[in-house]
Amino acid sequence: MADFLTIDDLKMDGKVVLVRVDLNVPVEGGQVTDATRIEKIVPTIKDIQKKGGKPVLLAHFGRPKGQPDPTMSLRQVIPALEAALGQKVGFAEDCIGGPAKRAVAAMEAGDVLLLENTRFHAGEEKNDATCAASLAALGQVYVNDAFSAAHRAHASTEGVARLIPAAAGRLMEAELKALNAALANPDRPVAAVVGGAKVSTKIELLTNLIEKVDHLVIGGGMANTFLVAQGIEVGKSLAERDMADTARGILEKAAAGNCRILLPADVVVAREFRAGAPSEVVAADACPPDAMILDAGPQTVAEIARVFAASRTLIWNGPLGAFEIAPFDAATNAAAQEAARLTREGLLVSVAGGGDTVAALNHAGVADDFTFISTAGGAFLEWMEGRDLPGVAVLERP
Template structure:
């Protein structure tokens, strides 16, 4: 793909600046989800095994260029040490003498974590001077933060241009999975796209209809497409002002040979709460005083049949209001079928986006997909066909 991996660059005896994403959720001073930390372990261990000294660069929250003590990465150090099983030396600065001293003090086999890069105003401005200050700390740059690759920041873009560089293991896995899903996929390809609003995924839909053979639309987005076809949706969430745009997307899909799949039956209720009284009706049969909260069983059956005919699946967004039962049924059933087909070797399945990962975890099948992206915005922008600055810099 044009970018180097850890296998392509000499690391022995070198200080390796590793951009990671450990912007993890915390509560009462403790990390509540270590997923992002766990994902960087292979890269750190590989650098150590190859004789390099890993120095981690990362952001935490949004301090907006100011030092905010409660946004210090020092709070993440215990969880990082637990995941790595080794000492982590925390530097109270990410540039200058304090950072250099921390790096110099680290014993062989130890890892250095620099303070929040976003404490510098130049980070989000992609300031070359800040990147140069980062570059003074090491001899090699490794980007392992695909989830931050859609941002042209000093530690993700400019720094890559200042040092010999490579993709870390997580970045490598993300890029290979996405290339397999959208670059040169095994066909036929189906994309499942859900979520609340068409307006937030216009570019995504516009790009996908030119890349996939089937596009299944669910969630509140599907209601907007039903409205565009003149189907009544009662009190359902729908962007009625986007009806013309939905028709344009359908016309583009037809001209490009992409078949769009919309719900043929739906689950409706008169109140949005867990275990609310509900009924299954045809997609055109939503009562005026009800709202569509999930796809129906016939829709799921048809989706399963299409997936069984495909070789590649890309999934972003739930098919219904999966957060509350029983309106998670369609998402869970479709996800389990995708996992079954993947396990049988019949489907390459790639999924990403916050709600998507949460839904697949809820269905208990996230570990059964071919690849689950830890990225949110970067995953979407890649699917939209946009160039990601952090990835492009690795190609330079």
């Protein structure tokens, strides 16, 4: 990963600083129900203020399809933003044009201004040159603190950064450093956990990881597809039988590349998918025809723990079973708690990301114990797949 510019590289005193942030938070009844993403951008905004800059926040919210939609107005996040910052936040009814220009012109030292949803303009997602120029005209400096949107070449994530001096914010900086340490230049051995429902959505991810890691743990519904690929019957379990050839190809490449793939040796099966449904542990090749695999078994968890103990770096994306419903959360919880213990003891660098992953680690009570947890879904996955992220590439040091 290339070296990139940060806030420390930019002169901001007396300047309007356009700050791309992630405010795409859950809202119910006009109230923000989880302010985690808002709280994470506070250090960047405070540092800009300390350097004498006037932060003007750019963000999207939902998918308004390029036109104004009152239900997706960023106005509804202002109370949570003010609570996190401990100060009043101004608001402009548009992110470009007259309303934005007037609001920016009225700013005084110490002020923070939020502009309306960038996706209310079709030019945002098209990375339209005129839209980018209209945004850039509002400020003298640009800071991107939204790694979660960095895999998109949009006007507010990539276009603006080409027009005025640009750098990574503190959250983006922390994210890039953590990801670089985990995959580009890691302490070895490296282990990865990849779970979730479908192999088809993670082919590029698996293909990239088998070239980069020493141990690859496959869990969730994906593991069932790999079992089928080895001629093992999985009863009524979720499995993509049409992906069996692909799974076999991944196993062959891993063997040739000295990457050990760990599949379940034992599994937890049940006849129905509901909380507290009667379940039993069986060998991975002994799933009854009328049952479905819903979690990895204790023997598999013990082997995963041995892999973690023998590793120095861990990358985690996706749960090992149907963690939303007990008792099928046992494997994910146990493995996550073991990774957290090793991290606390300084024996493991652990980086995790993706929506289900964050939820699973919160459920296991260990989210605060991992070295770094990325709240970026698509961007984290594309980084793990080895792709260049447009919103990051544009911040590289010349």
